[in-house]
Structures are given as structure tokens and as C-alpha cells.
Amino acid sequence: MPISKPHSTLGATNISSCVDLAMYLEKENNELDKALKNTSSIERVRAIENRKQFFFSHSKNNISTNEVISSIDKNIKKLGKTDAKYFAPTINFSQQELKHIIQSVDEKKEFTSVWELNNNEYDLFIDKIKEYTKLIMTNYAKNFNREDKGLKSGNDLVYFAKIEHFRKFKGTDDEVKKGEYRAGDLKPGINSHVHIIVSRKDVTQKLKLTPITKERSTTRTIGGNRYHVGFDRMKWINMNEKSFDDFFQYKRKDRERFMNQYILKNGSPREKEALLKEIETNEQTIKNTINYAKNHTRNSPKRRSW
Template sequence: MYITITPQKLTATFSQSVSDFVNYLEKENQDLEVDDMEHFFNQYEDEISKDQVIKEIDENTSKLKKVEPKYYSITVNPSKYELSRLQNSSEDLKTYTKALMEDYVKSFNRELNGKPINIDDIKYFAKIEHQRTFKGTDHQIKENQPYATKILELKQDVRKVQRGELDGNLSKMKSEIAKLEKEAPHQQNGKRIVQGMNKAGNQSHIHIIVSRKDASNSISLSPGSKYKASEVMMNGKLVKRGFDRDAFFLKAEKTFDTTFQYKRNYAESYQSKKDYIKNPKFYFSTLLGLPKSEKAFAFKILAKSGVHIPTIPTNKVQLALKVLNRLKRGVDIAIKSGSIGI
């Protein structure tokens, strides 16, 4: 499970309105029949129009300054192992989204009219998507890049030869291009993986737009708050503040596991990422201490995430620092590229 919480982009090139983002999320509906489209939904309604989403988010911005985000984007990317537990990606992920947003409101250390924030106090709209593309941060793109660079250089030379600007053997150059295309380490359906290519398999994921202001448009609810859980005096009144991301991520994972009876491996757990960041040696020691079948699956997960797995000693005491550092570099890259963890 990989979850991100991102504030609205407010640079000069981005609109103050949510319209551009909403229109972007409609991209998969192009050329589809109405019955095949994925619509926006919230806790109580399905098939919400994009116009309604734009109107409700844009109008729910009372007293917010231009430099303050008007909404946050939450993206939930289940792994292929998690997706394999679903019977119907669209309907199951809608069910999960509604449970997830219950976890979201419980992670606020805020009160409204003397009561903890609840699901009716927020304004959000969500949408399920079924396609994902390879990005420049993916390890497949990075590891294919040397081949991509050589192929581009050769193609440029081919055009120069065709224009008479360079002497060369076109047949030989084209053969070299074909050879490089096949030699690239990461292929999909017989083609070199390139940036922007759709990823194969079940790629279902969730996009959630949640208003910065509560549903009554009176108080600000920021999941980007630097405060985890605290109290502060405002206008002579003690006010609770903060959003506990750590608690939210833990709840989100537990809710998925409970909802779909998913047995989570240590290597794909939020706890393992926390262990890795705080104490890498403990993280790898824990991996090596897993039961045989769980350990094999853990390293399979890491390998699929782009981590190069060297030969691992069977005795934990024999775990050489050099091997640990090689693994650490691989996990660092996988986490940064969004391949592991929440």
C-alpha cells in the first residue's frame, strides 16, 4: 500500500480552482460508454458529476488566502498482492475508501462544536482509476535509461544520414537500435518499458479530493499540519489542533487487512518502513528472522520493488555490513520511488 497526501499546487502555473485536477481525473472516461465510466463518489452518493465536484470544492474556501491550499489530494495505491484479494476492484475500493475516510477524520485532533470531527464534518470526493503509467522515478525507467539514451542517439544519427548530413550504414545502425531495444533489462509485452507506458496487470487505485475547510465552511482541517496532536490558546480559548499521519497510515493499513482478510507480510507493512527509517540493522535482522516462507515472500516483494537482492547469509550473525549496505541502497531507492510502504 502506498498512500500520499498532497496539498493543492499553488504556483503561478496552477489555477486556484480544483477544475484542472478534476478534468485530469476524467481522462480514463474519454471514449467510454456511460455504463463503463468511473464516476466521482463520496460517503453517501455515487455518480457525482465533475461539475458538482468543482462547484462544491471551489465554493468551500471561506477566509482562505491565495497562498493556502483549498484542497488536499489523497492517492491510495494498493499493491498487486493487495489487489489480488479484491473480488471487484471498483466496488471493493469504493467500500474501502469510505472506511478509509472514517480513519482520516479520526486522525484529526480537532473538535467542532465540542465534539470530535466525524465523517459528516468533511467534504470529499473520490474516484477509482484502473490505469497507471511508468514514471521517471520508477526503477524500470532508471535502469532502462542507458539503453534509451543510446537508442535516441542512434535514431538522431539515422535521421542525419537520411538527410545527407552524416555518413553511415543505415542498415547497421537500425540493427543496433533493434538489438538495444531487446537488451534493455525491463520489458513489457515484448517492448522496452518507457516513461508514459501503461503498466500491465491490475493497476486500480484511488484518488480523493478533500476540502481544506470543513463541510460547514467554517474551520480549516489540514492533514498537512506540522502538529501531530497539541492544544493552543486562540482568542482566549484552548483549541485542539493537529493531524496524526502516523496514526492514519496505520489505521488505513489495518482497515484494508480487516476488510479483505489480507495477511500482510512484514516487508509490505507500514511498521517495516518505520523500522527501516529508525534502525536499518533491526529492519534487516527482522527480515532474516521471519519464518522461511514469509522471508522468501518478503524478499520477493523487495525484488519486485526494484531492490537488488544479494546472496543473504542464513546466519543473522554472518550478515556482512557490505551486504546490508547494498540492500539498504536498494530499499532507499524503492521507498523514494514510491514502491514500498505508505
């Protein structure tokens, strides 16, 4: 499933400016700029420039880093010095999901890197991930259960997202320990993912939104006013999984489903055994159905043509 994590930060503090995080997310463009210095081919220059990614919001593309920093840093009305000012969710896809997105761009080809996509294919690939990101941020807004306060979609948030395509090996990775790669080497394959910077306050600056709260869903009454707090992270992941399957028309296997993976990792031995048996039964049923369809089609008598 798409792993959607509502991180508080990505190594930086989130109680002050988002400048460090925003500048950190320029790292891939900075590496592409280095590559530009080492090429004299006009065609190659255009290809590299086309691969650069810029921030986007729910309604706008090609947003500068300065605008991101300014918008997030100004959206802090009534937040104290030690209050969180923003959060940094990430969207990470499985290899099966990335392959499916690629095939929705061109089902006739097998791609092992985004560099193999032509400009048109690359643009389509990017557009699909952007649209899916917007669905996730609408799910994010809805998951706070504050629709009565006007929080209904991603349009009611102040957020900026950026797509990245590369991941690097770390010293703790098994491949590095085995000597297959060095720390800092690019990981092979398609590794596209999304980084998001979202303000703690909504667009009206009236609501405080905290996705890392321990409260999943609570109704409180203060001064005679009832209001809802909480954020159910598991519900958000399930919503995002369904949005992915619907948007990309993805037929998800039982083993890929978030709740099944969660039980297989955290469930009791009895729960794991029962689930595995159910999954294996369903897989065998699907396999038998496919084989029957193939054999029935192959063995069906052909009609004579007179």
C-alpha cells in the same frame, strides 16, 4: 500496505480553483471515449461505457465533474487568497492487496487486468474499493482529533474521490530505460488506485483542516479557548492498514506491515537486523505449523466404518 498520501496537489496549485485537478482526473474517461469512436460493436460499446468511472462522495455516487468543482470551490469561508483551498490524497495498493480484493470478488479465477472482469465482477470490485475509501476518509477526519468540534467521520468532510485503473510508464522508469517499454505505454497488471479531492474546510466551514502540517498533535489555547491541531500521517497510514485488513479480512504478512517496512528503510543497522531476525523467526514458525498440520492430517489413521 495501502499507501495513503495526503498530497497538497498533483502538480497544480491548490490556492485557487480545483478545476485543473478535477479535469485532469477525467483523463481515463477521455481515453475510453476515444476507444468508443473506434468500435462499432454494441456489446463492446456497453463494455467500455461500463468501465467509465465518476466521482463519488461519502454519501453519493456518479457525481459530475462540474458538481465537484462547484462544491470544493464554494467551501472556502474565511480562507485567504494565498490559503490552501483543498488537498489531493491518493490511495495506492500493493499487488498483493489488489490480488486479494480481486479474489474477494471471484476466488476461482486469476485476473491480470480489470478488462477480464465481467460487468458484475467489475461492479463488485468497484464497490469494495469505494467502501474502503470511505473508511479511509473517516480515519482522515478522526486523525485531526476534533471530534469535540463535530468532526467525527467522512460525512463531516467535503470530499470527492475517483477510482482509476491504469498507470503509464514514465521516461524515468527502469523498464523504459532498458527499452522494454516506451514512455506512455500502459503498465501491465492490475493498477487500480484512488484519487481524492478534499476541501480544506469541513462541511460546516468552521474548521481548517491541514493534513500536511508538521505538527502531529498539539493542544493550543487562544483567547481562553483550547483547541487541537495537527495531523499524524504515520498514524493515518497505520489506521488505513488496519481498516484494510479488517474490511477485506486480509492476513497481512509481517514484511508487508507499514511500521516494519518503515524500520527496514529508515531504521539503524541494529534495528533492521533485529527486525529481520524477528520476521524470519515468525515466518519459520508459521511454515513449521503449516507443514505439521499437513503431515498430521496426511498420517492420521482412518477410522474403520463398520
